[in-house]
Amino acid sequence: MSPALFDLAPLGILFAAVLGALIGSFANVVVHRLPKGESIAFPGSHCPACNHELGPLELVPVLSWAVQGGSCRSCRSPISLRYPLLESLVALGFALLWWRWPPLEAGWTFLPLAALYALLMILAAIDIDTYTLPDSLTLPALAIALLAPILYGPQAGLPSFGSAVAGATLGAGILVLVNRIGALVLRRFRDTGERLWPLGFDQVNIAALAGALAGWQAGALAAVVSLAANLALRRPLRLPEPLLLALWVAALALSLLGFTVSPLTALGGSLIAAGGVALAGALFWWLADQGRKSEAEETSAEGTSVEEPVAMGFGDVKLAAVMGAFLGPEKLLLALFLSFILGALGGITARILGGERVVPFGPYLVVAALVTLFLGDALLSWYLGLLAI
Secondary structure (H helix, E strand, C coil), rough: CHHHHHHHHHHHHHHHHHHHHHHHHHHHHHHHHHCCCCCCCCCCCCCCCCCCCHHHHHHCCCCCHHCCCCCCCCCCEEECCCCHHHHHHHHHHHHHHHCCCCHHHEEECCHHHHHHHHHHHHHHHHHHHCCCCCCHHHHHHHHHHHHHHHCCCCCCCCCCCHHHHHHHHHHHHHHHHHHHHHHHHHHCCCCCCCCCCCCCHHHHHHHHHHHHHCCCCHHHHHHHHHHHHHHHHHHCCCHHHHHHHHHHHHHHHHHHHHCCCCHHHHHHHHHHHHHHHHHHHHHHHHHHHCCCCCHHHCCCCCCCCCCCCCCHHHHHHHHHHHHHHCCCCHHHHHHHHHHHHHHHHHHHHHEEEEECCCCCCHHHHHHHHHHHHHHHHHHHHHHHHHHCC
């Protein structure tokens, strides 16, 4: 790095931190209002207890909360510690992103990564509060992550567009099959009552089975054929989920015995095909929900969604797709491994402390993804070094 660039680096990092604090302040508004269906633009920032409209000096990130002693200046109602914490975390993240990918060296890389970082922080906070990961945030985050390679600098060390697509479908595929297998176990191997039409978990299971037999292309084709049959019959044409998943396990076993494609092609093909179909379904149903008179409403008598035991929320499936898109397939696997470890440690800690409230899996995914983004290369090198000993 040249002396000129070195001199500018601290100023750039400071600018990024200030920008992050401001974005973090807006993130608090989104976290508070979005789950309630309120506008994030109007009215202006105000105390939720007394509706006192906040002035400029009350909106300074972190400092206003500290100066006011963590309470509203008007009614003295306490203000949650989450507000300065989220502002600080976004500020820190932006500073680290600028330091790791300085714009004068990495081009526009900072912009999509900063947007994704802010969205991940918002999603984690909303998940902690409401146990939900809104499609209105996860799907735009996925779009940004998939398109981000256009802006990445040539030496950024981040996925290409092809790797982003592969990572997104792989991430969605892993968690959607955890979702289906886990739910099947919780139902004691009874068939699901889910009857989404024309696109639902039936097509995910069919894609996984065909992908395990002949690769992801066959899985995608099988899902399209199933979708076409549903549309032609105007009702779900399906096989019981226990049967489909049992056949999927058998197909993987056949690949291990050398009767079909290679084991890697079988496993990867089933995951990628299932993930791609799951994401297509997520987009379909999100768009359907946006239209009050959409096809989803017109066919509600034929396609129904029911409450069933859940092992992995579908919001986590979409969040894993976001992770895979900006990490790539290899680092995605590391991030998922870390998230399962963090989730297990968090669950054990909560049980020991006797807390009744469980932290959902989304925040663990977010933390693992960000650790992998910054430290993934070092962690992989360390692990491979252990294998070489």
